[in-house]
Amino acid sequence: MTLVNTKPLIYVIDDEADICTLVCQELERYNFNTQAFTTGEQALLAIKKQLPSLCIIDLGLPDMDGLSLVKTLFDDKKIGVIILSGRNSLPDKVLGLELGADDYISKPFDPRELVARVKSIIRRLEVNELSxxxxxxxxxxxxxxxxxxxxxxxxxxxxxxxxxxxxxxxxxxxxxxxxxxxxxxxxxxxxxxxxxxxxxxxxxxxxxxxxxxxxxxxxxxxxxxxxxxxxxxxxx
The missing domain is CATH 1.10.10.10 (Winged helix-like DNA-binding domain superfamily/Winged helix DNA-binding domain)
Structure with a gap:
């Protein structure tokens, strides 16, 4: 993944269109580019064409378990990952981090907090892409x-x-x-x-x-x- 001085690209992957719209609108207010997907397969196809800086992933996807998608992204690509999910159990949170997610945010969530955490991960990734x-x-x-x-x-x-x-x-x-x-x-x-x-x-x-x-x-x-x-x- 190459991060340059352009707007970071964020993929929002959630089967609820309203959540996708809310997250994308909030991120775009803070100078991020976004694309929304309602299935894991749609997101994987898009990733093959263009790597995002970070993916925000719901665990309850209609075509695959979001945790499987997290593992795929961590194993195959160097992409930042935030899990955004209604699953609030400790085992899910622990497993998400163990599979390589950088952060886990439970629904309902504060959009401002989500933006802050996205910025934090993007900063770390940008620093680590330097010479x-x-x-x-x-x-x-x-x-x-x-x-x-x-x-x-x-x-x-x-x-x-x-x-x-x-x-x-x-x-x-x-x-x-x-x-x-x-x-x-x-x-x-x-x-x-x-x-x-x-x-x-x-x-x-x-x-x-x-x-x-x-x-x-x-x-x-x-x-x-x-x-x-x-x-x-x-x-x-």
Whole structure:
């Protein structure tokens, strides 16, 4: 995905036409381009023709589960994803983030809050698309991380693509190794709609870099205080 100095393109995917209209009108007020789709298949066809900067996805689509669409987008493309859904259960929220969504907003929602969260994700994506020379590579243990591409790889040949939110959390840890960082600092401006979001993203990171994510040695929990990254970090 190439982000240039034009209006970011947002795809709104919801089977309720009124919701699509409301979201599109609100985003366009803040200088975003939008396209609306009422099925997942329509959205996938459009994505093949033109990549958006971000997709806003309802989970209750008529032709597919929205969670399947989230997973497809995260596995195949580097697109920002916000889930906008009437499903308010904690399992759905946790699973959405585990599949790679950057944020989860429950219906009914405040359109202004939605715009704020879209802006937050777009800013992170734009920063991460800058020249790799601006953001050096970090090495720790057997791992190498390139912020510009969100790519995390190790000496064994394993390679993972991080979401924008995971990228931001890992970068915060890497910039302050062997320091206790609070949950608030790790979340930064990415204040999501429920407290488990930081735990879900930390769990995703641990499953990638820890030999045993249930007994982590690289990213440790300091109970009552936050998290600490235990390894030395080299930038190059």
């Amino acid at each position: 790799p020379l601006t953001f050096p590579t970090a090495s720790f243990g057997e791992w190498t991380f390139e912020q510009a591409t969100h790519n995390l790889s190790n000496s064994k040949g394993d390679s993972f693509m991080l979401s924008a939110a995971e990228n931001e959390i890992l970068m915060t840890l890497l910039k302050a190794p062997k320091q206790i960082l609070s949950r608030e600092r790790l979340l930064s401006e990415d204040t999501t709609s429920f407290d488990r979001s930081i735990d879900v993203r930390m769990s995703r990171l641990r499953k990638k870099i820890e030999q045993d994510h249930k007994a982590p040695k690289i990213i440790k929990t300091v109970y009552g205080a936050g998290y600490i990254f235990t390894l030395d970090v080299t930038w190059h």
